[in-house]
Amino acid sequence: xxxxxxGITYRALLGRxxxxxxxxxxxxLIGLAVLFLLVGEADQDTxxxxxxxxxxxxxxxxxxxxxxxxxxxxxxxxxxIIHLMSxxxxxxxxxxxxxxxxASLMAxxxxxxxxxxxxxxxxxEDGIAAGFALGALVAGIAYAAVFLLLGVVTRHAVTxxxxxxxxxxxxxGGFIPGARKFSIQHWxxxxxxxxxxxxxxxxxxxxxxxxxxxxxxxxxxxxxAGLRLRAFSLTGDE
Amino acid sequence: xxxxxxxxxxxxxGPRLGPGYSTRALTLHSLRGVFGLGRPARxxxxxxxxxxxxxxxxxxxxxxxxxxxxxxIAYSGFAVVMQAVVAIxxxxxxxxxxxxxxxxxxxxxxxxxxxxxxxYVSAKVAAMTVALFLxxxxxxxxxxxxxxxxxxxxxxxxxxxxxxxxxxxxxxVLLSVFGLALASxxxxxxxxxxxxIVVYLLSSASVPMVYGIFAESGNESAASWAWLLxxxxxxxxxxxxLFNTPPHxxxxxxxxxxxxxxxxxxxxxxxxxxxxxRYRKAAAR
Numbered sequence: 001x002x003x004x005x006x007g008i009t010y011r012a013l014l015g016r017x018x019x020x021x022x023x024x025x026x027x028x029l030i031g032l033a034v035l036f037l038l039v040g041e042a043d044q045d046t047x048x049x050x051x052x053x054x055x056x057x058x059x060x061x062x063x064x065x066x067x068x069x070x071x072x073x074x075x076x077x078x079x080x081i082i083h084l085m086s087x088x089x090x091x092x093x094x095x096x097x098x099x100x101x102x103a104s105l106m107a108x109x110x111x112x113x114x115x116x117x118x119x120x121x122x123x124x125e126d127g128i129a130a131g132f133a134l135g136a137l138v139a140g141i142a143y144a145a146v147f148l149l150l151g152v153v154t155r156h157a158v159t160x161x162x163x164x165x166x167x168x169x170x171x172x173g174g175f176i177p178g179a180r181k182f183s184i185q186h187w188x189x190x191x192x193x194x195x196x197x198x199x200x201x202x203x204x205x206x207x208x209x210x211x212x213x214x215x216x217x218x219x220x221x222x223x224x225a226g227l228r229l230r231a232f233s234l235t236g237d238e
Numbered sequence: 239x240x241x242x243x244x245x246x247x248x249x250x251x252g253p254r255l256g257p258g259y260s261t262r263a264l265t266l267h268s269l270r271g272v273f274g275l276g277r278p279a280r281x282x283x284x285x286x287x288x289x290x291x292x293x294x295x296x297x298x299x300x301x302x303x304x305x306x307x308x309x310x311i312a313y314s315g316f317a318v319v320m321q322a323v324v325a326i327x328x329x330x331x332x333x334x335x336x337x338x339x340x341x342x343x344x345x346x347x348x349x350x351x352x353x354x355x356x357x358y359v360s361a362k363v364a365a366m367t368v369a370l371f372l373x374x375x376x377x378x379x380x381x382x383x384x385x386x387x388x389x390x391x392x393x394x395x396x397x398x399x400x401x402x403x404x405x406x407x408x409x410x411v412l413l414s415v416f417g418l419a420l421a422s423x424x425x426x427x428x429x430x431x432x433x434x435i436v437v438y439l440l441s442s443a444s445v446p447m448v449y450g451i452f453a454e455s456g457n458e459s460a461a462s463w464a465w466l467l468x469x470x471x472x473x474x475x476x477x478x479x480l481f482n483t484p485p486h487x488x489x490x491x492x493x494x495x496x497x498x499x500x501x502x503x504x505x506x507x508x509x510x511x512x513x514x515x516r517y518r519k520a521a522a523r
Contacts, residue, residue, distance in 0.1 A: 017424055021436055028440050032447065041451045050447065058443040066432050073428050158428040159284055159330040162435045166322055 002089055002097045009071050009101045021066050022105065025059045026113035033117040044128065047121040048200040051132045051192075055114045056185045060106075060139055061165035067105040068147025069157040071098040077155070085232065092226030099148050099222045106140030131195035139188035142214050145221030146184070152228045180204045187214050261357045264348075268365030272331045281334070288327045289373060292320060296377035300384035313381070313395060313402035314477055315486035317374050317409055321470040324413070325438040327373055328366075332417035333430030335362050341425035345521055355517050363513070366414035367407075374406040401481040409473040412502065415509035416469070422516050441468040446488050453490060462493050466501055476502055 013019070032050060036042050072095075075081040084094060115133035122128060151157040169183050180186040186203070187210035193203035203210075267276075273289075274281035299310035311319050339345055348358055382399045420437060421430035445468045452461035465471040465487045475492035476499045478485050485491050492498060 018429060021429070021433055024436060024440070028444065032444055035448065036451055039451050039455050039457075041454055046451065054443055054447065058439055062432070062436055062439060066436075069428060074426060077426065077428065156280070156284065156330075158431040159326075162329060162431060163326055166326060166435075166439075171322065 001100060002093060005084065005089065005094055005097045006101050008084075009098055012074065013067070013070050013101070013105065018066060018070050022063065022109045025063055026109055029055055029059055029113055029117050030120070033120050036121060042121045044122055044125060044198050045200050047118055047128055048198060050121070051114065051118055051128070052189055052201070055117065055132065056136060056139065056188050056192075057169070059114075060110050060136055060185065060188070061143060061169055062162075063106060063110050064140065064143025064147050065158055065161040065165060067102045067109070068144045069151035069161060071102045071151070072148060073151040073155075073157050076151070081232075085229070091229040091232070092223070095148065095152070095222060095226040095229055099145055099225075102144035102148055103141045106144050107137055110140040111137035126198040127196040128192075128198050128201070131192035131201075134195055135188035135190075135192035138191055138214055139184050142184050142187070142218045142221075145218040145225075149221040149225040149228070152225045152232070177204065181209065182213075184214070184217065186210075257352045257354075257357060260351060260353050261361050264353065264358065264361040265364045265368075268335050268362055269368055271334055272365060272369040274334075284330050285327065288323055288330075289376075291323050292373055292377050293380065295320065296380045296384075299381045300388065303385060303388045303390055307390065309390070312483075312486075313378055313398045314405070314481070314483035315474070316378055316381075316402065317406060318470050318474050318486040320374075320377075321442065321468075324370065324373060324409075324470075325435065325442070328370065328413050328417040329431050329434035329438065331369065332366060332414070332421040332434055333427040335366055336418055336422040337425055337427045337430050340422065340520060341427075345517075349521055355514075355521055359513050359517050362418060363411075363414055363510075366418055367410045370410035370413055371407050374409065375403055378402055378406065398481070398483065401477060401483065405473055405477045405480075408476065408502070409470065412469055412473065412506055412509070415506055415513065419509045419512040419516065422513065422520070438469075442470075445471065449488075449490060458490070459493070462491055465490070465492055466498055469505075472498055472502055472505075 013022075029050075032054065033042075036046055036050070072081070075084065085091060111133050114136040115129050118129035118132050124130070147157065147161050150161055154160060168179070169185050181204075186205050189201070190203040190205045190207055190210040191214075193201050194207055270276050273285045274283075295311055295316075302308050302310045317324065339348070345358075349355065353361075378399065382394070382396075385394050416437075417434050420434045424430050424433065445464055448467070449461045449464040452458075452464060465485075466475060471487055471492075474486050477483055478492060479494075479496060479498060
């Protein structure tokens with residue numbers, strides 16, 4: 001962890017228009033919860049539905065794309081990454097720092113609003129709020145690592161990330177049960193299911209698969225991104 | 239001693255092609271850019287892959303008609319069913335149309351020619367509209383041609399096909415106006431992609447939930463308005479008002495009457511106004 005690199009990354013992410021996008025998603029989640037409260041449909045069923053479909057299923061992958069690629073892709077695009085890479089800081093360390101920044105943003109903009117929304121709807125019933133918050137936190141960290149890697153590997157990181165988030169996580173995971181085993185959002189649901197005792201929440205993936213998979217994806221993503229940055233060459237695009 | 243040399247500069251006295259020609263040239267150039275033509279192979283992969291994905295259901299439809307004498311996705315519901323692909327295409331390619339000019343500050347170069355801001359923006363909107371229209375209309379046309387060739391029992395659904403084409407054009411205008419307005423707010427391609435897809439997903443992921451919550455609380459008429467929050471269902475509701483096609487919402491119906499058409503026109507107006515404001519500011523820099 002290098003505090004200067006972390007500071008620069010935070011400033012680049014929070015000082016520009018990117019923060020509007022980071023804020024828009026949690027605000028929409030809270031807005032939906034408030035709407036549910038106003039209509040008077042705030043029960044466990046709707047809370048679990050909102051959490052698994054919107055919070056974990058839509059908001060978290062998108063936040064992951066924005067935060068995970070946002071910590072490194074703009075610098076690679078502008079070519080300013082060269083200033084960072086020419087300093088005597090090891091490149092895996094740069095990646096680790098940027099990963100920590102992205103993970104902390106995922107916690108602030110992903111896990112905290114998830115907890116708050118679930119708590120707003122049903123309080124602390126059956127541990128749903130705590131379960132989904134932990135699931136969102138762990139999945140957010142995994143997404144940060146995956147999309148950070150994607151940002152180092154390709155210039156089209158955001159597009160590919162969006163296609164992955166929409167097509168793989170939502171459509172394929174929704175229709176082909178076997179694909180759920182390899183989907184970060186279903187691992188998050190498994191974690192949430194462990195903590196919550198709600199009968200409305202069912203997980204498709206066992207905990208003994210989800211936890212090692214989450215650790216593998218996170219650690220593997222950060223390490224691989226570090227390796228890629230070590231052998232990084234700046235090339236023109238378009 | 240100085241001397242003036244004649245170094246052979248000559249006056250241009252060929253035909254002047256005028257602003258219409260330059261606008262058309264810019265439109266064609268932008269349209270080629272949407273599909274990555276004239277750019278490296280890497281830029282062609284995503285638009286053409288998405289185009290092929292759009293063609294897959296059309297091929298399946300034709301196969302179903304040929305082998306089982308059965309219709310697959312209706313013409314009127316094609317855009318709604320394939321909305322995720324169309325939205326990804328819009329999100330990934332709209333920044334490719336507007337972002338490079340903003341990023342490399344070449345807008346003043348365009349405007350120093352006889353191209354005004356209005357012509358520049360309309361060329362960009364036209365290019366994106368044509369691209370989106372092709373994305374929806376080509377598979378529709380393919381299915382229609384297939385239907386004529388297979389010779390299904392009963393008359394061909396020519397009316398529904400023509401209505402779907404018209405609505406594909408309306409949808410393309412709405413999507414490209416909004417997509418370009420969102421994408422033009424940042425010179426960065428990645429952020430542009432993210433902002434377009436965030437706005438689309440906010441509308442598509444929340445709408446069925448909002449509908450469900452109102453329907454559960456017994457407020458069916460209020461619930462039907464929820465569908466109009468999403469551009470694809472909004473256009474579909476206009477279609478079902480104009481051509482009496484069945485609604486392709488996940489459940490329930492749309493509000494009756496021309497309200498959705500009014501909303502559609504207002505939304506296109508808002509998008510155009512946002513684009514005009516954005517480019518008035520961008521041109522000043």
